[in-house]
Amino acid sequence: VPRHDAALLALDAALPSGAVRTDEASRHAYARDESExxxxxxxxxxxxxxxxxxxxxxxxxxxxxxxxxxxxxxxxRTGGATCRAGGLVLAFEAFDxxxxxxxxxxxxVVEPGVVLGDLRRAVDAARLFYPPDPxxxxxxxxxxxxxxxxxxxxxxxxxxTGHYVLGLEVVTASGEVLELGRRTKKGxxxxxxxxxxxxxxxxxxxITRATLHLLPAPEAVRTLLVFLDDEARIADAxxxxxxxxxxxxxxxxxxxxxxxxxxxxxxxIPAEAAAMLLVEVDGSExxxxxxxxxxxxxxxxxxxxxxxxxxxxxxxxRFWSVRRGMSRALRSRAGNKLSEDxxxxxxxxxxxxxxCRAISAETGVRMPAYGHAGDGNLHVxxxxxxxxEKPRVDRAIEALFRRTLDLxxxxxxxxxIGVLKAPFIGLEQSPGVIDLSQRIKAQWDPQGILNPxxxxxxxxxxxxxxxx
Amino acid sequence: VPRHDAALLALDAALPSGAVRTDEASRHAYARDESExxxxxxxxxxxxxxxxxxxxxxxxxxxxxxxxxxxxxxxxRTGGATCRAGGLVLAFEAFDxxxxxxxxxxxxVVEPGVVLGDLRRAVDAARLFYPPDPxxxxxxxxxxxxxxxxxxxxxxxxxxTGHYVLGLEVVTASGEVLELGRRTKKGxxxxxxxxxxxxxxxxxxxITRATLHLLPAPEAVRTLLVFLDDEARIADAxxxxxxxxxxxxxxxxxxxxxxxxxxxxxxxIPAEAAAMLLVEVDGSExxxxxxxxxxxxxxxxxxxxxxxxxxxxxxxxRFWSVRRGMSRALRSRAGNKLSEDxxxxxxxxxxxxxxCRAISAETGVRMPAYGHAGDGNLHVxxxxxxxxEKPRVDRAIEALFRRTLDLxxxxxxxxxIGVLKAPFIGLEQSPGVIDLSQRIKAQWDPQGILNPxxxxxxxxxxxxxxxx
Numbered sequence: 040v041p042r043h044d045a046a047l048l049a050l051d052a053a054l055p056s057g058a059v060r061t062d063e064a065s066r067h068a069y070a071r072d073e074s075e076x077x078x079x080x081x082x083x084x085x086x087x088x089x090x091x092x093x094x095x096x097x098x099x100x101x102x103x104x105x106x107x108x109x110x111x112x113x114x115x116r117t118g119g120a121t122c123r124a125g126g127l128v129l130a131f132e133a134f135d136x137x138x139x140x141x142x143x144x145x146x147x148v149v150e151p152g153v154v155l156g157d158l159r160r161a162v163d164a165a166r167l168f169y170p171p172d173p174x175x176x177x178x179x180x181x182x183x184x185x186x187x188x189x190x191x192x193x194x195x196x197x198x199x200t201g202h203y204v205l206g207l208e209v210v211t212a213s214g215e216v217l218e219l220g221r222r223t224k225k226g227x228x229x230x231x232x233x234x235x236x237x238x239x240x241x242x243x244x245x246i247t248r249a250t251l252h253l254l255p256a257p258e259a260v261r262t263l264l265v266f267l268d269d270e271a272r273i274a275d276a277x278x279x280x281x282x283x284x285x286x287x288x289x290x291x292x293x294x295x296x297x298x299x300x301x302x303x304x305x306x307x308i309p310a311e312a313a314a315m316l317l318v319e320v321d322g323s324e325x326x327x328x329x330x331x332x333x334x335x336x337x338x339x340x341x342x343x344x345x346x347x348x349x350x351x352x353x354x355x356x357r358f359w360s361v362r363r364g365m366s367r368a369l370r371s372r373a374g375n376k377l378s379e380d381x382x383x384x385x386x387x388x389x390x391x392x393x394x395c396r397a398i399s400a401e402t403g404v405r406m407p408a409y410g411h412a413g414d415g416n417l418h419v420x421x422x423x424x425x426x427x428e429k430p431r432v433d434r435a436i437e438a439l440f441r442r443t444l445d446l447x448x449x450x451x452x453x454x455x456i457g458v459l460k461a462p463f464i465g466l467e468q469s470p471g472v473i474d475l476s477q478r479i480k481a482q483w484d485p486q487g488i489l490n491p492x493x494x495x496x497x498x499x500x501x502x503x504x505x506x507x
Numbered sequence: 508v509p510r511h512d513a514a515l516l517a518l519d520a521a522l523p524s525g526a527v528r529t530d531e532a533s534r535h536a537y538a539r540d541e542s543e544x545x546x547x548x549x550x551x552x553x554x555x556x557x558x559x560x561x562x563x564x565x566x567x568x569x570x571x572x573x574x575x576x577x578x579x580x581x582x583x584r585t586g587g588a589t590c591r592a593g594g595l596v597l598a599f600e601a602f603d604x605x606x607x608x609x610x611x612x613x614x615x616v617v618e619p620g621v622v623l624g625d626l627r628r629a630v631d632a633a634r635l636f637y638p639p640d641p642x643x644x645x646x647x648x649x650x651x652x653x654x655x656x657x658x659x660x661x662x663x664x665x666x667x668t669g670h671y672v673l674g675l676e677v678v679t680a681s682g683e684v685l686e687l688g689r690r691t692k693k694g695x696x697x698x699x700x701x702x703x704x705x706x707x708x709x710x711x712x713x714i715t716r717a718t719l720h721l722l723p724a725p726e727a728v729r730t731l732l733v734f735l736d737d738e739a740r741i742a743d744a745x746x747x748x749x750x751x752x753x754x755x756x757x758x759x760x761x762x763x764x765x766x767x768x769x770x771x772x773x774x775x776i777p778a779e780a781a782a783m784l785l786v787e788v789d790g791s792e793x794x795x796x797x798x799x800x801x802x803x804x805x806x807x808x809x810x811x812x813x814x815x816x817x818x819x820x821x822x823x824x825r826f827w828s829v830r831r832g833m834s835r836a837l838r839s840r841a842g843n844k845l846s847e848d849x850x851x852x853x854x855x856x857x858x859x860x861x862x863c864r865a866i867s868a869e870t871g872v873r874m875p876a877y878g879h880a881g882d883g884n885l886h887v888x889x890x891x892x893x894x895x896e897k898p899r900v901d902r903a904i905e906a907l908f909r910r911t912l913d914l915x916x917x918x919x920x921x922x923x924i925g926v927l928k929a930p931f932i933g934l935e936q937s938p939g940v941i942d943l944s945q946r947i948k949a950q951w952d953p954q955g956i957l958n959p960x961x962x963x964x965x966x967x968x969x970x971x972x973x974x975x
Contacts, residue, residue: 143746143854166752188695199693201702202670217939223850224882225667226917227656227706228924228935229962230944234669234702238695255752278611284634284723285791323753326794382691384612414692449694456696467696471685475950476698482946494697 046103047083050127053095060084069110069128073175075377076118076458081108081128088134090208090216090247096129097245098214106491107212109241111152111180115187116366116378117457119240123492129245131182138248140165145253146205146222151182151246167253170197173453174363182246188238190453192289195413196321199453201237203252209236209244212484222250235479240455241490243483257321260288261331262349264358265338266312270294272342273314274389277412279341280318281385285330289413291317291362294392296407300368304361309345316412317358365409366418373405373422377432377459379439383448385415394442395419402435404428416452440466456494464495514571515551518595521563528552537578537596541643543845544586544926549576549596556602558676558684558715564597565713566682574959575680577709579620579648583655584834584846585925587708591960597713599650606716608633613721614673614690619650619714635721638665641921642831650714656706658921660757663881664789667921669705671720677704677712680952690718703947708923709958711951725789728756729799730817732826733806734780738762740810741782742857745880747809748786749853753798757881759785759830762860764875768836772829777813784880785826833877834886841873841890845900845927847907851916853883862910863887870903872896884920908934924962932963 050059060066061083071078087093100107106126113120122128135152142165149158155176162169172191173179179189185207190199206220220226220233236243267276273292280290293301293315301315302308308315318338320330335346349355361368370376383391392408395417399406410417419439421432440450440463450460450467464473477495481487518527528534529551539546555561568575574594581588590596603620610633617626623644630637640659641647647657653675658667674688688694688701704711735744741760748758761769761783769783770776776783786806788798803814817823829836838844851859860876863885867874878885887907889900908918908931918928918935932941945963949955 141852141854144852145749146852188699190693194693198670199695201699202666211943215939217943218937219940221850221917222915223852223884223917223920225658225662225850225879225884225920227667227921228918228928229932229940230711230947231656231669231702231706232940232944232947234699234705237702238699243698255749255754258752281613281723284726286723322790323794323797325797326791329791329793382689382693384609384614384690385692386609386611411693416691416693447690449689449691450696452691452693453695460696464697469686471683472687472697472700475679475685476700478950479698479700479947482943482950 043082046099046105049099049103050085050096053099054085054092058086058092060086069130070121072110072113072115072118072120074116074118074457074459075375076121079122079125081122082125084128084130086130086133090210093129093210093245093247094214094216096127097210097212100127100488101213101486104486104488106488108490109186109245111183112154112178114175114179115183115457116380116454117459119187119455119457119490119493121458123458131180134247137161140167142167147251147253149181149249149251151180151249153181155179155181155184162253163256166256168256169203169251169253171200171203174366181249185237185246185249186239186241187455188453190411190416192291192411195290195411196286196288201234204233204237204249205252206250207233207236207246208248210247211244212486212489217244220250224252238455240457240493242480242493243489245489259324259327260319260321261327262355262358263318263331263335263338264347264349265316265318265343266309266345267314267316268311268344270314270392271389273316273392273412276316276338276341276343277385277388279337280334283333283337285320285334287334287413288319288321289317289411291410292412293362293409294407296405297365297369297409300365301358301361306357306361312344317362362409369407369420369422374424375422377421377436379419379436380410380416380452380454381419381439381443381448381450382414382416382452383443383446385413387446387448388412388415388417390446391417391443395439398435398438402431404432404435406435411452414452415448437463458493461494461496511550514567514573517567517571518553518564521567522553522560526554526560528554537598538589540578540581540583540586540588542584542586542925542927543843544589547590547593549590550593552596552598554598554601558678561597561678561713561715562682562684564595565678565680568595568956569681569954572954572956574956576958577654577713579651580622580646582643582647583651583925584848584922585927587655587923587925587958587961589926591926599648602715605629608635610635615719615721617649617717617719619648619717621649623647623649623652630721631724634724636724637671637719637721639668639671642834649717653705653714653717654707654709655923656921658879658884660759660879663758663879664754664756669702672701672705672717673720674718675701675704675714676716678715679712680954680957685712688718692720706923708925708961710948710961711957727792727795728787728789729795730823730826731786731799731803731806732815732817733784733786733811734777734813735782735784736779736812738782738860739857741784741860741880744784744806744809744811745853745856747805748802751801751805753788753802755802755881756787756789757785757879759878760880761830761877762875764873765833765877768833769826769829774825774829780812785830830877837875837888837890842892843890845889845904847887847904848878848884848920848922849887849907849911849916849918850882850884850920851911851914853881855914855916856880856883858914859885859911863907866903866906870899872900872903874903879920882920883916905931926961929962929964
């Protein structure tokens with residue numbers, strides 16, 4: 040029996056009927072993710088619904104040296120859920136129960152395929168708050184959020200996913216089940232392997248359960264819509280907000296091009312506006328009323344064209360909904376799109392905008408940007424129509440990365456490295472750090488079967504130990 | 508030339524005159540730390556003042572396989588700064604410059620020997636806030652705080668040291684200098700090796716620079732002194748505080764025995780009080796006035812004997828000063844003291860108190876407790892006078908650990924494992940997790956020369972690769 044068939048037979052024997060799918064339609068359905076990474080057909084798609092099933096899959100995969108690409112909603116932006124060397128896509132979307140929302144201890148325990156929006160609703164119902172809010176929250180899953188260390192707008196005040204992960208159950212490459220971390224809010228027993236798995240993009244272990252810390256729900260949120268007449272004012276406006284001493288819930292930004300998307304969507308944007316900030320404050324009713332006024336005044340003093348309060352929850356939700364849909368809206372405006380999520384120290388936002396303008400002018404590539412201004416985290420998009428423009432796009436991207444690093448920044452604030460940024464990691468990390476990281480990876484996954492070709496590989500992903 | 512002498516000669520050649528000390532007085536001065544761990548004489552004490560010097564020390568140490576025990580202020584509570592197998596104590600106390608406090612980007616960059624109190628003053632002067640506040644802040648250093656992932660009262664609202672570490676410069680066992688992490692607030696490039704080093708107790712690498720995230724300083728703080736007539740009310744009172752939905756700055760607790768220390772110190776404590784909470788709220792002036800009232804009312808409704816506001820900053824500071832000195836005050840009340848820092852889910856605090864009472868009654872060991880009630884983090888102290896009582900103390904400690912773990916807790920909330928808790932780590936972590944941790948350790952330190960005998964070793968510390 041060829042290795043391929045032997046592995047499939049073993050998987051079929053270990054899993055419920057229908058869990059292992061080798062039909063063309065299934066394979067094609069799992070060949071790509073939300074990113075622009077080139078699709079690669081897996082040899083089979085395996086649906087897991089329990090820790091025992093995930094462990095069984097990994098026992099077979101390690102025995103047969105089959106690469107395994109974990110995947111939940113596939114909403115990632117760097118190709119992390121696409122397989123590079125065939126093998127299995129291990130789908131977590133049906134492993135999706137909320138096991139617990141403990142309103143006393145402020146803890147939630149969830150399976151990896153739980154959709155973030157579902158968790159948010161369950162937590163809201165307990166009058167608690169799970170802050171991470173990537174734009175894809177209606178579709179993305181908690182397992183994917185943990186694997187990528189997802190952020191979102193309110194990360195400015197509340198931090199990213201990793202800040203809320205107390206403990207993880209993880210299945211290793213060999214199928215061993217490990218309990219990492221804890222259920223308590225504090226804990227320093229042994230090495231922080233939980234944080235090591237957070238953001239490791241499915242390359243160290245497979246997350247089969249997450250224990251999450253919850254906060255009390257803030258009583259009130261106020262949303263300021265802040266319009267600027269020039270993108271050059273963005274950095275000043277962000278600085279003015281920060282200097283109030285009030286930690287806003289978020290400080291989101293839209294540049295001239297992305298503001299146009301809001302206009303096209305019929306949102307009321309002043310004609311002279313060339314940039315916008317969405318600033319929210321939260322807390323008790325009394326506190327937000329005062330904070331909103333102080334932040335609003337500071338922004339007016341900093342030269343904002345107009346500062347106004349969202350008139351209703353419905354208006355607030357309309358702005359956010361268009362903001363959340365920005366990535367897809369931009370994609371629909373060009374034949375091709377690549378999106379980056381670089382971060383610079385906040386004081387360097389102005390310099391980053393200047394760099395984007397210069398790179399766009401030099402390469403002729405359209406580069407609309409939006410993002411999390413408070414964190415210095417900018418989503419710079421690269422739009423082009425014809426394939427022949429691609430070399431210019433590649434040049435523009437590399438120029439952006441180099442300038443970002445010159446400014447003391449980092450290549451990725453929340454999307455991870457995946458396949459698409461893997462060629463560039465050496466610009467940011469030294470050979471010593473990369474070598475140590477890979478030696479640590481080998482302790483978790485000595486055969487290199489867990490999500491091969493991600494983070495550290497060369498262009499397109501180094502071939503894994505595929506069975507093909 | 509014997510190995511010992513060859514290493515000392517090489518160190519002397521590599522470092523400034525006076526940096527390598529082998530006199531009896533120096534060796535004795537660095538034989539113990541603030542904990543009850545048995546003192547062990549190092550063969551030499553080396554003072555480092557720069558990254559280059561630390562790297563030079565590790566080059567010599569790895570070439571000669573000499574164990575190195577890093578140490579800054581020596582205020583740790585689990586023996587992490589005591590050497591177990593001779594070799595070098597590498598002292599960081601003079602490597603102590605604050606390199607930068609950047610009020611624009613809210614970042615501080617410090618050397619490892621900076622005293623936390625000095626950093627706090629520098630940050631205050633910039634109207635910013637570095638939250639971690641272990642009781643030893645007037646003496647302990649940032650390097651030690653990072654190595655132990657120190658907490659403190661305000662960790663309840665603001666999180667522990669690790670939440671504020673953006674990046675680290677680290678020297679490995681072989682003397683290689685690695686830059687981990689970043690300067691930006693967000694960043695997910697590669698594995699989170701920064702978080703792996705945080706709390707690793709000097710066993711993975713030596714911290715030579717820390718880049719820290721700062722917050723705006725809260726405008727106001729209000730302190731509530733809450734007296735209870737029975738320790739059994741503590742859990743209810745904490746629950747009542749949490750159910751207000753207000754995230755207090757801290758919720759500290761003192762039991763009957765530790766409250767007596769405050770009384771002896773002349774603080775005004777009602778005669779009927781048998782326990783106390785120190786609850787603080789912070790934020791804008793307006794918000795804290797309201798929050799203080801809401802929390803105070805909730806505590807009164809929960810049956811508090813008395814809830815009153817600290818009358819002045821001086822009164823507030825008097826309470827805190829006695830609270831911060833509690834560990835040493837208790838030590839002065841008995842021949843011997845061991846202090847633990849177990850954590851349970853908050854809802855289990857009542858059960859933990861019951862367990863302490865039962866264990867104390869059964870073993871006859873005095874067990875005064877205080878700690879961070881909001882985090883479920885209790886400092887349980889074991890006091891005894893005669894050496895012959897020690898077996899009963901050991902039994903009491905093991906009983907506390909087992910009960911803590913039964914309640915879903917963890918062995919250490921902020922002190923680390925060090926030497927003193929190393930015999931117990933197997934109660935909390937599985938052989939699989941410990942094995943993986945040790946294999947990761949071996950990637951950083953293949954010869955096992957960095958702080959040997961800590962975290963994972965058996966009683967008293969497994970002998971390292973000493974030169975003796």
